[in-house]
Amino acid sequence: MFDIQPLSKICHLPETRMMEIARTVMEVWTTSIVALPRVKTLDFVEVVAMMAVLDRTGLNTLRLLELGTQHGISAAILARCLGRLGIRPAIVTYDIQSLRHFFEPGEAEFRCEDITDTCGGVLDELDPHVVFLDAHPWHLTLNMTVEARRRNKLIFAHDVSDDLWNERLQGGRLSLEGNETNALIPWERKVLEAVFGPEIHGGHHVTDDYEIDLVRSTYGVALCQPLKGPLAGERKT
Numbered sequence: 533m534f535d536i537q538p539l540s541k542i543c544h545l546p547e548t549r550m551m552e553i554a555r556t557v558m559e560v561w562t563t564s565i566v567a568l569p570r571v572k573t574l575d576f577v578e579v580v581a582m583m584a585v586l587d588r589t590g591l592n593t594l595r596l597l598e599l600g601t602q603h604g605i606s607a608a609i610l611a612r613c614l615g616r617l618g619i620r621p622a623i624v625t626y627d628i629q630s631l632r633h634f635f636e637p638g639e640a641e642f643r644c645e646d647i648t649d650t651c652g653g654v655l656d657e658l659d660p661h662v663v664f665l666d667a668h669p670w671h672l673t674l675n676m677t678v679e680a681r682r683r684n685k686l687i688f689a690h691d692v693s694d695d696l697w698n699e700r701l702q703g704g705r706l707s708l709e710g711n712e713t714n715a716l717i718p719w720e721r722k723v724l725e726a727v728f729g730p731e732i733h734g735g736h737h738v739t740d741d742y743e744i745d746l747v748r749s750t751y752g753v754a755l756c757q758p759l760k761g762p763l764a765g766e767r768k769t
């Protein structure tokens with residue numbers, strides 16, 4: 533299905549625990565996620581990787597801030613998988629449009645607001661353990677990444693696959709100017725490059741305060757794990 537060994541190394545969890553997490557995610561998937569509408573959202577491997585990093589924190593309650601709710605499918609997936617792993621989720625999710633949401637009441641709190649210029653204040657208010665970036669606009673993604681890094685948060689960024697990191701973005705042929713607020717362009721990987729350096733494209737990159745791994749799944753998810761602060765945690769692999 534997927535190669536557990538490299539994922540186990542990235543997430544710093546023993547392979548046996550990774551397998552347990554994968555089994556739990558699969559159970560949730562087959563019992564409740566398949567019933568949700570089929571839209572582009574997190575894939576199975578991406579969820580296993582994210583759950584593994586969150587499992588390693590050892591937290592009983594996990595505060596998660598999501599940018600880009602859309603139909604709330606990712607919020608529902610994250611809430612249900614965390615719950616099944618025995619971690620109580622407290623998810624706040626932002627979007628600038630209010631669509632029909634598919635998470636249950638209590639699984640997430642939706643806020644309809646553009647927080648591009650207030651990322652630091654929102655982080656201070658909510659004090660999330662992890663920020664999940666899935667909204668695209670350049671300034672929003674950049675401001676949130678910079679502020680989250682300043683506070684040693686876990687940062688997960690969706691849509692960073694090699695396919696989405698297309699040649700227009702790579703060569704700088706797609707100009708940032710005029711596209712900053714374009715929610716259809718996945719700027720996440722470009723933002724990670726701007727914040728953590730071009731070495732992120734190699735797939736594994738370590739700075740003095742973070743390690744950044746690109747999980748090469750369907751859409752790709754970047755796992756940015758702080759090496760400082762309370763979430764740095766113990767590394768078992």
Ligand SMILES: C[S@@+](CC[C@H](N)C(=O)[O-])C[C@H]1O[C@@H](n2cnc3c(N)ncnc32)[C@H](O)[C@@H]1O
Binds near residue numbers: 574599647648669672
């Ligand atoms: C890729 S979709 C999110 C998918 C969702 N996370 C999932 O997997 O189910 C991107 C969403 O970001 C939202 N978005 C665009 N600009 C935004 C902004 N400034 N703040 C918050 N959300 C924004 C869009 O309206 C869209 O619903």
